Amino acid sequence: MQVIQLGFNLARKYFGITFIFFATILIGFVYYTYFATILPETAPNNPILLIISILFALWIMWAIGVTFFKSCYVGPGHPPSGLISREELQELRENPNYDSQFRYCKKCHYAKPERTHHDAITNTCILKMDHYCPWINNCVGYYNHKFFLQFLFYLCVGCLYACILTYPAYHAESGYSATSSSNETLEFIFILCVTIFIAVGFLVSWHFYLVFTNQTSIEFYENRYYKKVAQERGEVYYNVYDLGYKKNFEQFFGTEGHHWISFLWNFDIPKGDGVHFPKIDNYFKNQINLV
Numbered sequence: 129m130q131v132i133q134l135g136f137n138l139a140r141k142y143f144g145i146t147f148i149f150f151a152t153i154l155i156g157f158v159y160y161t162y163f164a165t166i167l168p169e170t171a172p173n174n175p176i177l178l179i180i181s182i183l184f185a186l187w188i189m190w191a192i193g194v195t196f197f198k199s200c201y202v203g204p205g206h207p208p209s210g211l212i213s214r215e216e217l218q219e220l221r222e223n224p225n226y227d228s229q230f231r232y233c234k235k236c237h238y239a240k241p242e243r244t245h246h247d248a249i250t251n252t253c254i255l256k257m258d259h260y261c262p263w264i265n266n267c268v269g270y271y272n273h274k275f276f277l278q279f280l281f282y283l284c285v286g287c288l289y290a291c292i293l294t295y296p297a298y299h300a301e302s303g304y305s306a307t308s309s310s311n312e313t314l315e316f317i318f319i320l321c322v323t324i325f326i327a328v329g330f331l332v333s334w335h336f337y338l339v340f341t342n343q344t345s346i347e348f349y350e351n352r353y354y355k356k357v358a359q360e361r362g363e364v365y366y367n368v369y370d371l372g373y374k375k376n377f378e379q380f381f382g383t384e385g386h387h388w389i390s391f392l393w394n395f396d397i398p399k400g401d402g403v404h405f406p407k408i409d410n411y412f413k414n415q416i417n418l419v
């Protein structure tokens with residue numbers, strides 16, 4: 129196991145930055161293509177439409193850049209020190225069934241709060257861990273999951289916008305009048321953007337589903353298992369963190385008291401500590417004994 133861990137760490141050390149570099153080059157290529165090819169070839173004649181089109185493109189580019197940067201450089205969050213007393217930690221270590229709100233991480237030798245998982249690649253405990261993403265060379269957890277989803281969302285919007293602009297070139301019989309060489313470039317951009325839009329679109333839909341149901345990718349599989357066990361026993365299992373789609377959404381994007389649409393420009397770090405989470409009212413009634 130130690131050899132595998134060492135391999136993971138080495139791969140992460142030498143290839144992690146390469147992935148970020150590659151993703152940055154791709155994003156830079158999209159920016160360049162917009163100004164060098166898409167804009168000159170698809171600019172509307174109406175000056176107002178032209179300004180709106182450029183401003184919209186700039187907003188999308190800025191949002192993609194900010195959310196990608198924050199996904200990479202905002203840490204997912206680790207359990208803070210001083211969470212529990214030394215005596216309680218000792219109890220956890222010696223007796224894993226000790227009735228505590230924390231679990232014990234055998235690798236970090238520390239208390240794991242609820243929703244925290246140990247990540248094998250970074251070899252640390254991650255608050256509300258979702259997954260490790262090589263493209264951002266970072267774990268997606270409590271503090272950066274929001275930025276990760278915003279990044280995917282804006283990437284989808286950007287690709288969709290590029291598809292709309294370049295579709296006439298792809299669909300040549302629509303009367304598009306660009307030169308044949310630029311037409312080929314626009315066709316290539318259209319196909320590339322459709323591909324990215326479909327691939328990332330599935331990922332965005334999946335993560336929005338997790339947000340609305342207040343689960344992480346890891347918890348989704350855990351909850352599915354618990355639901356099956358409960359069903360076999362004739363019981364009903366509830367996800368204790370699922371407060372309803374509206375509250376789940378507000379909790380994730382930190383848009384409490386604001387309109388939902390504010391998640392589009394809210395790039396603040398999520399509120400809360402990643403250690404304590406509100407639960408449904410009948411929390412205790414709905415717990416099933418899985419031991």
Ligand SMILES: [Zn+2]
Nearest residue numbers: 233236246253
């Ligand atoms: Zn750990």
